[in-house]
Ligand SMILES: NCCCNCCCCCC(O)(O)C(F)(F)F
């Protein structure tokens with residue numbers, strides 16, 4: 001399987017995130033991608049290519065122009081205030097506060113974000129655009145005839161909505177890739193999110209649409225991040241009603257429960273008649289993940305890959321989460337190798 005990878009990911013290296021009420025070193029570190037790349041090479045998964053540049057247009061097919069402009073200008077404006085440390089928001093526009101876009105960079109940081117775990121640094125813009133180019137290059141190769149491509153994307157993307165960042169995500173790489181497949185002529189694309197956390201951003205982007213089916217298996221938002229989206233009764237809106245499937249599972253759910261949800265999701269993808277599949281591949285479903293609470297173990301990721309191959313669809317994998325850094329490469333490549341072995 002072909003892998004698309006850019007070294008530019010390491011330009012995103014936040015100093016700290018506010019997690020569980022205190023500032024801690026970021027869990028989303030460059031070493032995550034380094035470990036995955038090392039495993040791709042060690043297991044001889046296939047060629048590794050660098051992304052080609054695609055410019056802003058494909059990003060603007062998914063994200064709001066004001067949000068993209070904010071991300072591009074945030075760091076220079078923040079550092080012009082004499083701040084050489086990461087930019088983090090300090091409040092949000094909550095219920096009954098005006099939904100007006102502030103002029104000041106501090107206000108825009110609050111308006112265009114959903115949490116304070118997603119530091120904007122000097123290299124964020126370059127890293128995030130490189131991740132988007134990585135996913136787009138994977139889409140190009142899938143349309144060029146590859147059966148499956150792995151976009152080794154970092155920073156991740158599935159929490160990034162049309163007009164806000166969060167959960168370590170800035171551009172929604174999987175959504176940008178899915179939209180690119182649509183723009184290149186596919187009529188129906190499915191996005192399956194197997195990360196521990198609900199892909200609120202991807203849901204937000206495709207919620208009113210019937211041409212992209214979104215499905216997510218994740219920790220129940222009643223107790224798990226991102227808390228405010230990902231419930232089973234969210235089924236889409238307008239033309240998109242019936243094209244959104246959430247499978248929230250209680251924290252601590254066993255592996256067999258997880259795979260029952262997966263089989264339900266795969267059945268919906270087959271019924272939809274998808275012509276291609278984009279997988280938001282987070283491996284924080286691992287039993288040893290430091291911030292997540294599912295029970296998958298290493299062999300289960302091989303099973304996951306094989307089940308996905310059973311759809312017999314051109315498939316684009318986008319890396320999302322996974323914070324047990326030592327085994328992350330093994331788990332990600334287990335999915336990809338399991339997919340390939342199913343042939
Ligand atoms: N007590 C735990 C608090 C967790 N706070 C932030 C969690 C972010 C998860 C990010 C991710 O894994 O979903 C992604 F794939 F986007 F990277």
Ligand SMILES: [Zn+2]
Pocket residue numbers: 195196197282284320321322
């Ligand atoms: Zn996650």
